Amino acid sequence: MSTIINVEHLNKNYGQKEILHDLNFKVDHDQIIALIGENGAGKTTLINILLNLISTNSGTVSILDNAKDLKERIGVMMQSNISITRITVKEILKLTQSYYKNPLPYEKLIELANLKKLENSKMNELSGGQKRHLAFALAIAGNPDLLFLDEPTAGMDSQSRTKFWQTISTLKSQHKTIFVTSHYLEELETIADRIMILQNKSIDFDGSIAELRSLEGESMVEFDSELLPDLFKSIPDIIDFKNIGNHYRFTTKNAESLMEKITPYLNAISNLKVQQNSLDSLFVNFNKGDANHE
Numbered sequence: 335m336s337t338i339i340n341v342e343h344l345n346k347n348y349g350q351k352e353i354l355h356d357l358n359f360k361v362d363h364d365q366i367i368a369l370i371g372e373n374g375a376g377k378t379t380l381i382n383i384l385l386n387l388i389s390t391n392s393g394t395v396s397i398l399d400n401a402k403d404l405k406e407r408i409g410v411m412m413q414s415n416i417s418i419t420r421i422t423v424k425e426i427l428k429l430t431q432s433y434y435k436n437p438l439p440y441e442k443l444i445e446l447a448n449l450k451k452l453e454n455s456k457m458n459e460l461s462g463g464q465k466r467h468l469a470f471a472l473a474i475a476g477n478p479d480l481l482f483l484d485e486p487t488a489g490m491d492s493q494s495r496t497k498f499w500q501t502i503s504t505l506k507s508q509h510k511t512i513f514v515t516s517h518y519l520e521e522l523e524t525i526a527d528r529i530m531i532l533q534n535k536s537i538d539f540d541g542s543i544a545e546l547r548s549l550e551g552e553s554m555v556e557f558d559s560e561l562l563p564d565l566f567k568s569i570p571d572i573i574d575f576k577n578i579g580n581h582y583r584f585t586t587k588n589a590e591s592l593m594e595k596i597t598p599y600l601n602a603i604s605n606l607k608v609q610q611n612s613l614d615s616l617f618v619n620f621n622k623g624d625a626n627h628e
């Protein structure tokens with residue numbers, strides 16, 4: 335099978351400012367890739383380069399092996415909402431479908447994008463969240479193989495977000511490849527096959543969430559105790575330790591060995607909580623580790 339995205343030695347500057355430095359990665363079929371990074375890290379810049387909307391300073395980018403029908407096979411939902419016009423949702427979707435050889439059937443399209451109740455609304459009458467639904471519908475109208483989603487759920491209510499990610503899951507099961515950026519890391523956590531962390535101008539981490547956990551800590555253990563913090567200092571495999579007043583919080587690679595260590599003190603411990611580390615805290619730890627290494 336061909337490679338969906340292939341990036342080699344990609345460099346990008348805006349004027350004197352270097353944004354991306356020597357990026358190298360490949361994306362294969364049927365994957366959901368989450369590109370995460372702080373504001374200004376360069377995520378949108380990278381997507382714009384992949385879409386050939388802006389140029390690189392050097393390096394090569396190939397999408398779908400530069401197929402002749404490339405435009406037909408890519409769907410895009412950018413951060414900014416579509417411009418406002420007075421035509422209806424149905425009219426713009428039908429028009430967009432007409433540009434493609436094998437568009438999604440109209441009924442399927444409005445169902446997937448959650449637009450059934452809005453098909454006769456004029457575009458300029460849609461709310462911010464509803465415009466995101468429409469932007470998504472326009473992105474998938476052509477039944478693309480590769481979908482770029484830049485902050486897709488920004489402005490959507492929580493029910494819509496849940497439905498949106500279910501739809502993304504369905505699309506993946508239909509062999510679509512999805513490249514998504516979002517600051518809502520808890521949403522990406524369950525859906526992404528692969529996490530790419532963009533920081534310091536390069537891809538600093540590229541792997542599964544399980545791999546990120548093995549690097550940055552499987553679990554978070556929290557409890558309240560009157561005991562002195564020194565008692566807890568010799569516990570192995572601790573990645574991060576916080577003690578505020580009576581509250582203790584450990585990020586650990588090995589929750590079992592931590593539990594063994596604290597078992598003798600269980601009488602003096604309350605509100606014990608053990609949970610798998612979230613993508614949010616993994617990302618924070620990753621950033622912290624990176625800052626410490628600088």
Ligand SMILES: Nc1ncnc2c1ncn2[C@@H]1O[C@H](COP(=O)(O)OP(=O)(O)OP(=O)(O)O)[C@@H](O)[C@H]1O
Pocket residue numbers: 348353371372373374375376377378379380
């Ligand atoms: N056209 C431009 N000209 C000059 N600098 C730009 C331009 N577009 C973006 N930048 C700068 O490039 C950097 C990366 O911006 P980019 O929009 O790619 O970040 P991002 O990771 O998508 O951020 P966010 O999470 O806030 O959307 C930022 O410092 C931004 O100010």
